[in-house]
Every structure is written in C-alpha cells, then in structure tokens.
Amino acid sequence: MVGRNIPGAAPRDADKPERVKRKHRRAERGLIVAETLASLACLLDGAAPESLEPLWRLTLKNEFHDILPGSSIREVYADAERELDEVSAAAAERQARTLAALVALARAAGLTTPC
Numbered sequence: 001m002v003g004r005n006i007p008g009a010a011p012r013d014a015d016k017p018e019r020v021k022r023k024h025r026r027a028e029r030g031l032i033v034a035e036t037l038a039s040l041a042c043l044l045d046g047a048a049p050e051s052l053e054p055l056w057r058l059t060l061k062n063e064f065h066d067i068l069p070g071s072s073i074r075e076v077y078a079d080a081e082r083e084l085d086e087v088s089a090a091a092a093e094r095q096a097r098t099l100a101a102l103v104a105l106a107r108a109a110g111l112t113t114p115c
Contacts, residue, residue, distance in 0.1 A: 016077040017070030023084035024068065027059045030091030037098040044105050050094070055087050 031052055038049030062080045066072040 016074070016081075017068070017072075020062070020077055020080045020084065021068060023081055023088065024059065024062055027055075027062075027084045027087040027091065030088050030095070031055055031059065034091045034094040034098065037095055037102065041098050041101050041105070044102070049098075052091075052094070055090055058083050059087050 035049075035052055038052075041047065042049050062068075062084055064072075067076060067080050
C-alpha cells in the first residue's frame with residue numbers, strides 16, 4: 001500500500017490517497033449534478049446559472065500528478081481533503097437551491113401532482 005515504505009510515515013497515512021480519491025470523485029459527481037440541475041432550470045425559466053468554474057478549478061487543482069497517485073506529502077493530503085470537502089459542500093448547496101427553484105417553477109406552472 002502507498003505510504004507504508006516512506007520513512008517517517010505513520011501507518012494511518014497509507015489510506016490518505018484513497019480518501020482523497022474518494023473525496024475527489026464525490027466533488028466531481030456533485031459538480032456534475034449541480035451543473036445538470038442548473039442547466040435544466042435555465043431551460044425552464046431562462047435564468048443564467050451561477051458559474052461553477054471556481055469550484056471546478058479547485059477540484060482540478062487536486063488532480064495534480066502527486067496527489068491522486070499517492071506520492072505527495074502529508075500536508076498536501078490534508079489540504080486536498082479540506083478543499084474537496086468544501087467543493088462537495090458547495091455543490092450540495094447549489095443542488096439544493098436549484099432543486100428548490102425547480103419545484104417552485106413546477107408549482108407555478110401547475111405541474112405538481114399529489115403524492
């Protein structure tokens with residue numbers, strides 16, 4: 001496993017690359033869903049969606065060739081985990097806001113049915 005043969009690395013450091021990979025994928029998926037919902041809302045009401053570019057840039061920065069393969073230092077993984085958590089949280093917030101807007105649009109158009 002990555003990190004086991006690095007002098008001074010604690011055994012628990014070996015799972016950091018895997019955690020970063022999972023968080024990276026979660027951030028990507030969150031942004032993709034947020035973009036999809038924003039595009040749908042834009043099609044329905046014509047309002048331009050907020051840009052997700054800053055969040056994408058932060059996600060892409062954490063694809064650096066030393067981060068995802070597991071050959072970086074401990075501090076880099078701590079930063080990457082924190083930043084990717086921030087991206088995931090921001091993407092989830094955008095999703096929730098856009099879903100609320102879509103529900104409001106559907107209700108205003110009389111498209112809702114009782115469940």
